[in-house]
Amino acid sequence: MNDAHLTNGTTDVELLSFRLADQEYSVDIMSVREIRGWTRATPLPHAPAHVRGVINLRGTVLPVVDLSTRLGMSPVEGDARNVIIVVQVGTQSAGLLVDAVSDILALPRSELQPPPELAADAAHSFIEALTIIDGRMLRVLDLAAVLPDAAAEAA
Secondary structure (H helix, E strand, C coil), X not given: CCCCCCCCCCCEEEEEEEEECCEEEEEEHHHEEEEEECCCCECCCCCCCCEEXXXXXXXXXXXXXXXXXXXXXXXXXXXXXXXXXXXXXCCEEEEEEECEEEEEEEEEHHHCECCCCCCCCHHHHHEEEEEEECCEEEEEECHHHHHHHHHHHHC
């Protein structure tokens, strides 16, 4: 997925929005395979800090990424209130551990704006676009940037 994936074109885009701490993020709903309740992950030795471990998803070993840690924030606690959003980019699948799912939004691509260029801020390289919904800033994640290291290192 390149940076222009969501911001080009005139058709509507559907986003799944979710919360991490007090911030709102979203992903393209076409990448979402399912939303499941919190499942404790089996830790893997030498996995990066943002990889919680793996879970068994109907016979498939699925890496679980603590999205909060991946974006440089405090880790998600991991309890019954949390959810795992199962996403797929190309052939890679992973579970994203988030605080809670908020909504499904449909909006014109023209309302998505590219993020400002900020030097050396790694978290911003994960943001594909920004939009304002009901006065709230919503960040659209670039899953291709978020997942590769986590999925490859956890496998």
